[in-house]
Amino acid sequence: MWREVARFEAQLQQREFLTWVYLAVFFLLTFGYTSSGAVELVTGRGTLPKNAPWALAQAMAGVTAFGQVITTMITATAVMRDVATRQQELLFTTRLTRRDYLLGRWAGALAAMFVVYAAIPVGLVAGTLMPWVDLAVLHPFALSSYLRPLLMLVLPNVLLVSACFFAAGAMRRSFMAILLLGVGLVALWSTGISLVRDGAPWGALVDPFGNAALEAVTSGWGDAERAGRAMPLGGWLLANRALWLAVGAGALAWLARGFRFEVTASTAPRAADASARASVAPAAVLTRPARHATRWRILRCEAGWTLRWTLRERGFRTLAALGALNALANAWRAGGAHPDAGMILAAVQEHSRPFLILVATIYAGELVWRERDVRADAMRDVVPAGTGALVAGKIWGILAAQAVLVAPLLLVALLVGVVRDAQGMSLALALAWIGGLVYPFLAQLTLLSLLVHAVVQHKVAGHVLLIIGWVVAVAMERTLALPALARFASLPPYTWTAGRGFGGAAGTMAWIVVYWSAVAAACALLASVWWVRGVEGRPRDRATGALRQLHSASGWLLVASVALAAIAGAAAGSR
Structure with missing residues (x-):
């Protein structure tokens, strides 16, 4: 058989x-x-x-x-x-x-x-x-x-x-x-x-x-x-x-x-029903005051729910722990006997990068697919709230959760720097590094991943396309000398030393971070207009609906994001 x-x-x-x-x-x-x-x-x-x-x-x-x-x-x-x-x-x-x-x-x-x-x-x-x-x-x-x-x-x-x-x-x-x-x-x-x-x-x-x-x-x-x-x-x-x-x-x-050849507790109907009820809890809050609720209250409600769900999710916590442990193990050996702060921070950033990519890919997909996985998407789709507010709330919640995710990396960098007496290590430098380099990278990847999942509308295909894209980008980067403005969420090569800091490259790096953040914001806006509510239509109908939504405030915000990216790119290129 x-x-x-x-x-x-x-x-x-x-x-x-x-x-x-x-x-x-x-x-x-x-x-x-x-x-x-x-x-x-x-x-x-x-x-x-x-x-x-x-x-x-x-x-x-x-x-x-x-x-x-x-x-x-x-x-x-x-x-x-x-x-x-x-x-x-x-x-x-x-x-x-x-x-x-x-x-x-x-x-x-x-x-x-x-x-x-x-x-x-x-x-x-x-x-x-x-x-x-x-x-x-x-x-x-x-x-x-x-x-x-x-x-x-x-x-x-x-x-x-x-x-x-x-x-x-x-x-x-x-x-x-x-x-x-x-x-x-x-x-x-x-x-x-x-x-x-x-x-x-x-x-x-x-x-x-x-x-x-x-x-x-x-x-x-x-x-x-x-x-x-x-x-x-x-x-x-x-x-x-x-x-x-x-x-x-x-x-x-x-x-x-x-293996038990029977329905287990993790897949039994009562567990699925409980997940569905938990997943639609914000819907009950949203529908009751819908007539008088403001968009701001809807956004806060969705953001709070997304934040709580993500932080309670076992996989998210496991990825955070594995990323921090891997960064700790490698930062502990970085720089030889007398490392400086730049060596420690670079080691933490390099060895946490694969985990950050996985978090961005997986949990951007969860924003799109979580309700569908527990068969609660129809209940969410009939909530009398604008798609833009709901998507913005999801994005706000996941970015807040990711701010919690990078906190252990900050602690790892400070711990290793203090114990190994790394030259130049300080709380101000570590905060500037985590807030100016590590967290923007994670947020930018998340918003791009969200756009891919919103457009593709296939969970596995979205994950595969993104991960293959990251791997191919690394393989191509070895042979093609593309500038940082042509490599998504990338920075030019840099080195931090105790005597010279970033050696005059801090301004260029800041403009490039602004550039990619503006591009990521444009990705988020496009994901919002491509978001599916209700029965998924034909690709042509979805494209028509997305173009129609761009005639509203979403279109003006998209233009503003593109303009900011152009300004930041020009400023980075002129330095």
Whole structure:
């Protein structure tokens, strides 16, 4: 029976448009890497051929680590489909066994992932065959250079990560559980690489994706070895693979033993009803005084509710804690024996950045989808309040919650700076840093993410587009020297020293922050006019409605935001 379930799941995954988007992303990334200079996937490659054994292993390892986002989405789709469509109750009444259900779902999703990840070596090979590629700068083709990383890095990662995600999602029956586990794996990956680079080879065992282990077994190689020596199959790399495959097997064993083939408390109707009642609590407050209420009171009510819900949400608190702990671990080693404040602040900012991106992406989506997930959107849509006020309240609430989120980063910077006696560290500097650089970055990403979710109107597609966009932007940034005004929410390279501060760059940085904040405000206004209330119409009807709303105050605010961005951009460019 499990084979029929697996076949059915594989067919469903095949029909998903996003499955082919994932495949195309992998193919285009790897194809662009070997066929042109526009995409760089290997840091520190130098003049080494892109298809040298070491470079191919590093490229496949890096793309696979990024690909855990795609593994997350495919696995979550398989494990949460029956919960989302309210069909699990029907399945639990059939003769389908727990073993057949779990094994079939996982095997079907695994088959889809194998097809998607096969695009990585195919893209690498196809790029080298293009007629415009200079064969003189390529390494001679060697099949083992592609097979070794595929068998030691790519396929084991697909197996172990999908097993862990599937077990977490099935046991908790929650998409957020899968996301939080993914964040935890990313934190282990970052920690493992940092340990190996700091001279602790046992850090190779910490990284679940094998990148740190690969770095540990190739750390002493020169250019000649990197160009001609095959990727080792033993040592720390083999130990890492054995350990984490055992973890994946343990996750599946835990699932097989603990999964209950019945509706659990987390998905029972009474829990869903309670969530729905909690989610629509502001609606009752809004409808009662609607005739006399002002827009300001509506906005405050929605903002207060959004703030309370976000701060109480377990995933938000977990991401905040993981981001702060990761920043603490890396800031503690930054700057050597005598760091200054700039080194500490830069380390905290750099190592909290992935978590801030995840928070912006996930919780901007929650603003759009929270009521729909608990089937309370229809009740909210009939509230006699303007869409602009409701959306503004949501934005105000989430930005207030994010101000709370960055507070631990401020404490981490001050704690490390004081304990390590960092030169120049002060409360005023830390406050200026958190309020002028870190928080604006998070707010700007959130407003852009909100616009994407409002326009796309597909939760998973919105998340995938945003995360892929961030990763592609990082890959392109390595090869394209784009100015800060052309890279969303970015600043020009800067260094803070105790003697010179920002070295005269503070004014330029301030104008660029204003520029991107104005662009983000324009994104928020566009998200408001694209916001769906009631039944979603055709794209043409939605576009017509959005244009119609721009003839009101929203249009004037949009013009003001664009004008401010133009002024700030001109001021930054003239300095």
